Amino acid sequence: MAVLAVQAIRRMRGGAQGHLMLGADGEAYVVKFQNNPQHIRVLANELMATKLARALGLTAPECDVVEVTEWLIENTAELSVEHGRERQRCVAGLQFGSRLVGGLMPGQTMDYLPEEQLREVKNLGEFAGMLALDKWTCNSNGRQAVFHKRPREKRYQAAFIDQGYxxxxxxxxxxxxxxxxxxxxxxxxEGITGWDSFEPWLSRLEEFDPGIIWGIAETVPPEWYGGDPSAIERLVEGLMVRRGRVRELIGEFRESSRQPFPKWGKAQENVVKGGFGLPGWADDVSGPVM
Known part of the structure; x- marks a missing residue:
């Protein structure tokens, strides 16, 4: 059952032009609407990828389907989205909602930290796990994260948001x-020294129960993908096949011009499951389509 939105609080930044809204459950949600300027499927992407991340044990906000009524839209002037020079009213119905990191309680949430504070993030190692998930789900955008700490805490914790791409x-x-x-x-x-740095998330991903993936897909409202069950079936089938390619995809990033893993020794054998060496890829060359 969807969470009912009862109040619009403010417009949020970002390409999907989400709105911060209060749910009937008392929680604050960043709500992305079906007629957002990116694509209606970003709602399905957000719901599925966020639930997959949480199932792997990664720090992503709780999320849900949020119902926004026609009455609330008609009585809230700011509930609109811009498509180029055109402004449209948000459509009523089922939308995607991500719990606001930190909620509405006092605290501090940042989307950028200076280097010294970033190094001290409590769960910095989870960026390796999230890299595995982003490669698995073919995230075509840069990885987004926000950092939150409660009053009197010194160190931030990362939360991984914005799975729409x-x-x-x-x-x-x-x-x-x-x-x-x-x-x-x-x-x-920088702390990644080898495949062990991706644990336990990588092993969980490779052994992910297909039943859980299908269960997550079934929570996506059909209107978010045009009501075509074959489309989401193909998406999930491809996702299950890709469990066996994630190490290869991480290896391609490792060999890229970014050189992201300086502590992963060059002499260490670069091996994927099955004993095959990882190829090097040029940054501007796409891999296979699956």
Whole structure:
């Protein structure tokens, strides 16, 4: 059952032009609407990839389907989105909602930290796990994260947000390239010394129960993908196949011009499951479409 939105609080930044809204459950949600300027499928991408991240044990906000009524839209002037020079009212119905990191309680949430503070992030190692998930789900955007700490805490914790461009955004095709789905700053990857740095998330991903993936897909409202069950079936089938390619895709990023893993020794054998060496890829060359 969807969470009912009862109040619009403010417009949020970002390409999907989401709105911060209060749900009937008392929680604050960043809500992305079906007629957002990116694509209606970004709602499905957000719901699926965020739930997959949480199932792997990564720090992503809780999320849900949020119902926004016609009455609330008609009585809230700011509930609109811009398409170029045209402004449209947000459409009523089922939308995607991500819990606001930190909620509305006092605290501090940042989308950028100076280098010294970034190094001290409590769960910095999770960037390796999120890299694995982004490669698995073919995130065609840069990895986004926000950092939150409670009052009197000294260190921030990262929360991974904005999964709308997973599955190649509205395309729902798996087109891979080494520098897709990675965080902009190499610092978050400096602690990676080998495949052990991706645990336990990588092993969980490779052994992910297909039943859980299908269960997550079934929570996506059909209107978010045009009501065509074959489209989401193909998406999930491709996702299951890709569990066996994630190490290869990470290896392509490792060999890219970014050189993101300076502590992963050059002499260490670069091996994927099955004993095959990882090829080097040029940054501007896409991998296979699956």
């Amino acid at each position: 997973c599955f190649n955004a509205g395309e729902w095709k798996y087109v891979d390239a080494p520098l897709r789905g990675v965080y902009a700053r190499n610092l978050v990857y």
